[in-house]
Amino acid sequence: MTPEEFRRYGRQVVDWIADYQEKIESYPVLSQARPGDVLAALPVHPPEQGEGYENLLADLERVVMPGITHWQHPSFFAYFPANASGPAILGDLLSAGLGVQGMLWATSPACTELETRMADWLAELLGLPAAFRSDGPGGGVIQDSASSSAVVAILAALERANGGRAGREGLTGRHTLYISSQTHSSLEKAAKITGIGAAGVRTVDVDPRTLAMDPARLDAMIAEDAAAGAVPTMVCATVGTTSTTAIDPVAAIGEVCRRHGVWLHVDAAYAGVAAVCPELRWLNEGVADYADSYTTNPHKWLLTNFDCNVLWVADREPLVGALSILPEYLRNQASESGEVIDYRDWQIPLGRRFRALKLWSVIRWYGAEGLREHIRTGVALAQRLAGWIRDEPGFVLFDHHPLSLVCFRPAWDGLPEDEANEATKRLMETLNASGDLFLTHTKVGGRVLLRMAIGAPATREEHVRAAWRRIVEETRKLEKSLQ
């Protein structure tokens, strides 16, 4: 494709995206495709000859769009949001256009140094501790996801626990990792990936009301495991769980970690970015004093499209120790000088995209003020929704909703628990199938709850209100049919 052709088709694609943004509300939020529909509409064999780009754009409409669930739809409340804002998309486009590889400082110095500065900017915006800044022993790095950050944090923790020998010698002893029943599933997956195994993951009880991890129970479990010959290696505290935005007591957990010499990883994937607002900084209480590593996702709620997770460590030595490899063809003067960061030693893959461009693009376009406004809008809409739920007869509101996720369900008066759960799921399926909105569910203390997460840039009060109206309407219908 010549630059002239790129110019022509590039404009078409930009216009296509702008049109999509304008008409997104005309689509059903949840794709109504059945398994195999998209596959059946695609040719079985690849084309022998190339074709014009117009054909692809036509097939995009005809074949792909019916199979899209619209994460950018203002009535998408299902998972945590995935903010694909304009400046983020453009930052990603610049990255694709430059087409550089940032595996080493030397392979494109700007890719590394802009990332270092963006990690520092974000640490400042979120009020994260000085230890996480690049001018000390720690630093930040962009990863694809909080899942990968969890793997990397575990490897650093293993390296420290084994006196710098884990990467070389492999896992020898029995290592244990502490989470709660509310911790994201990626931690168990990370335990499987790093060789600890699901069996090495110990689930600490939570307070049944707040769903926060019980530090006393954690303390006891670590002591028991250590006495039984295991090596307690890492605790993952969560700030804002996926299920209900429960918040583990980081400071109390950190005390326990310090006493036992265990690595503290703080997973603030969704909630961490909310600390851009000073009034929400309480979220990170304890992080400054105790966290060895901390991660949050600008690609969830901070107007940056997927993928853009940031991981900070207070000490980069065990991280680099766990992941560094130096073959001859990657040797270069800059790396050997020790003056530069080679981020390939901070992550699983060798290659890396220039993702700092989109963070730079987002932070400069919105400014700290714009970012705060976005978070505040999400929180305010969620609080309004919680109020409506509280005021509506026949609904049960889950009491904890400090940010932009609200969990609730119809009371289903008179129904036994398992039938009530079935009814809640049926309600959700009916609503999702309508295409008007998209919700998910979770289970708390055996009860199925609906999860409604607010935070897409396009979501305004009218969308939340319309969703709530539809929920009440379908609930009343279902209540009638169940009588």
Add this chain to the structure above:
Amino acid sequence: MTPEEFRRYGRQVVDWIADYQEKIESYPVLSQARPGDVLAALPVHPPEQGEGYENLLADLERVVMPGITHWQHPSFFAYFPANASGPAILGDLLSAGLGVQGMLWATSPACTELETRMADWLAELLGLPAAFRSDGPGGGVIQDSASSSAVVAILAALERANGGRAGREGLTGRHTLYISSQTHSSLEKAAKITGIGAAGVRTVDVDPRTLAMDPARLDAMIAEDAAAGAVPTMVCATVGTTSTTAIDPVAAIGEVCRRHGVWLHVDAAYAGVAAVCPELRWLNEGVADYADSYTTNPHKWLLTNFDCNVLWVADREPLVGALSILPEYLRNQASESGEVIDYRDWQIPLGRRFRALKLWSVIRWYGAEGLREHIRTGVALAQRLAGWIRDEPGFVLFDHHPLSLVCFRPAWDGLPEDEANEATKRLMETLNASGDLFLTHTKVGGRVLLRMAIGAPATREEHVRAAWRRIVEETRKLEKSLQ
């Protein structure tokens, strides 16, 4: 950013990229930035207020571009190429614009099903075995890199070796992994990540002439290790090593693997895509009969921008067994029906971008014919270069150059080996510092060789010829100064 603003700035960014493509030869290939230059040009603090996009584009020119090493420059011969073609960039742009998450089939069916079809298309284009197609027990998946594919392949191999209990129970025995001295460093890194440890990686001797792994030696090592109580778990055979494009004898290695019940992973990261040309299908001899997993990178030499690696497995069961986790909030009818693929169980992270769009975009724009032409151009230019090196007095050509990488060095007649090595490195540094071209080096049998990898879409014969002229010129100067 409103859709109208996105339209306006989007066009500016598209034009910026087209301009960049047009004037790329005016930049020095290798960035001349020193450590800290870019960092020093960036504000220490993030902006409080948002600003117009024009400011960012201005700073991109002023601050970022001097720190860019131009991977898309036609005189970039340093690492394997990173083909950011127009249709690939546009495919990525569409993915960013749609902003969907393909972690589950249900979260955007088209994201999963287009990927399935693209993996099948690519398998057909490369003549890969039927076992890798999605309609059998195996299948293909897009990963970020061959590094991540190596991790995932090891996890599947561990799962199979441990009777499906590795993920659950963690690593208990001593597992061994077999590579050669020429295998990519990501395999050792993957061993560190998965808990096998660098010490569990056994390096098999290579034929000193071809640098290909010695299957008889592999056989003996596996037998020795098994007798000593280790569990030989995986062999990685490479088709086209990073250092010199050495090609391991996959069929003979596969025989050894089969005899010992060991997983065979084939890393064809760079070379695999060359099999799009029927005359290069010999590269994959043995793959159909023996490979449990196989990986290649469209993002290197197949006109697709980073990241786009494809991993195929002959049997998806141990892979999914190793990586599957199912929390309540991800449960859904489609997954439970068993009718769909959830690709999050085929990779390390949970989240995933819609990367199939760029592969679709590339394959349709170029067609099989266009892809073949691109590979053939790279191979032909490399063979021409090899001819010039062979014909030039005072140069030594490394004899193996079947694809688009050529290794060579000046003969440095009369210099002892270590001084010759120093002179070769000095030559490379002089050439790279000039900005006219960018090369890397490797070491074979103690000798430093220059690596010149051809394959950028913009590279034509004139660029290879100009590079060669510069190499000869600087060599003659250096020869004089050394006399």
